[in-house]
Amino acid sequence: MSEQPPGPAAQQRMLERITLLLAHALPAGWEESTVVHRAVGGHTETLMQVRMVSQRFPTLVEPHPELAGLFQELRSAMYRPGVGTWFSAIFRLTFPFSFDANYDNREEPDWRDARPPAAAYEEELRLFPREPGNVPGWLAAATGAAEADDGLRMAKPFDSMAPDGAPVVQRAPVPDGDRDAVVRYLQQAPIVLAARSFDTDLLDPQRASSVPLTYHTDGTWIWPGAVGYYLKKHGLPPEPDLVAHIRAAGFQLPEVSEDARKEAVNVITSPSG
Template sequence: MSQNGPLNPMEQNELLQKITLLLTHSLPPGWGECQVEHRSAGSHHETVGVLRRVTGPGLPTPYDDFPDELGRLFEQLREGMYAPGLGTWFTALFKLTFPFTYEVRYDREGPPRWQTPPPAAALEDELRRFPRDPEHVPEWLAGRPAREMPIAKPFDGTAPDGRPQAQRPEVPAGELDAMVDYLTKCPIVLAARGYDTDLVDPAGAKNVPLTYHTDGTWIWPGAVGYYLRTHNVPPEPDLVEHIRRTGFRVPDVPEDARSAAVSTITGS
């Protein structure tokens, strides 16, 4: 477990200011923007970056000539942001724009995009230093293979007359708006131009979105939310129960989960 106490928001901000000043004084002349990615798990960590210069073509170029103190500051920040039972972040993405403007994002769930993958001992060390409740231990950290995300279907099949069928429990009226919001507001990971034919009302306008959404656990085409909102066609029962368990809260889906969803959809 973290040996030092947790950092309050003001103390976190002070560390971010130290990171800003350290970068400002160590980056080469002519820099305009620097993006730093600090990745960590247990005793294993790495700090890589991309630099964009004011002069020249302006294209970002890899950069890793950072002082050792930068990694220590990120590790101090990481330790101070530990939350009992929830753990701490694995990746911090820090973007600095000349001269002192910064923004930072953290990922507490997804595996870092390692240049050098950590040994198994580092993952074990992570859980010793920053214990997590079982439900908050990502599969990659526990050493379990990632589960394949199921893809929900808008309908169960087709009737003899060619119309789509869905023999499913109705979504209660009190949950309908929240369910539609979840289905339509979770991140789109794949999309095509235009719209598809409404299979329930084929004579009507083409309004069915040609998209795929994910919440990191399930994948569903945009048609699922459309048919629920427009024709009250319920989603698959397992997906409905999953959404209920989330409390209808749209999650922040990490980039690796979005990429995994695209791979599942495309079969790549």
């Protein structure tokens, strides 16, 4: 008989262990403490801040050495077969013993320090297996876990268009340190279709038409030239899964076969493309 993961009652007891650890370790005069724990595989990051009664703003402090282990236990306990577990948790303790916790099991952690090594992504799926539909795009890109029958993915420059024709984008920004590398990747990927003219810049209509009417592919994704243009000129981020895919490739374009280029053209020119 397989062992079942701890239920809500056991998880609550683990949260209470974290609470007791903090309550005994925090200095006199504390009012609120927040712990952020991020993890992918065995790569973890634990940050802690404390706000004292006499302070308006919290101060970042060194976390208790046992905190990371407790959060990893909690993370394992909250694993759901085929679904996975969370990547980031925010635990907030208010004097004396009132706490709440929030978890994120989809978005890539916003690492403050070093990013995980490549092996950590593989370890994540080995420790906490997920069905293909439950693997986030950034994790799939880092592990090759995307469904094989998904085919080429088409990226769009915008999420939608407002009634007045203005583009709408609700995406996390590309970090400044990655932006130039992502732009190079997007603009240097093979062009499989191109027009001789240029389109209007929807974020700066007064500018002379300068948006390239092209389509690029790297053999996995297809994107219009507008994606790289808007990132370079306006900082407008591409789709998060595409950025994760580029980052996982080390910002290095692969060789794109002639068959892959032809398939990209078929996708672009198909009625549903």
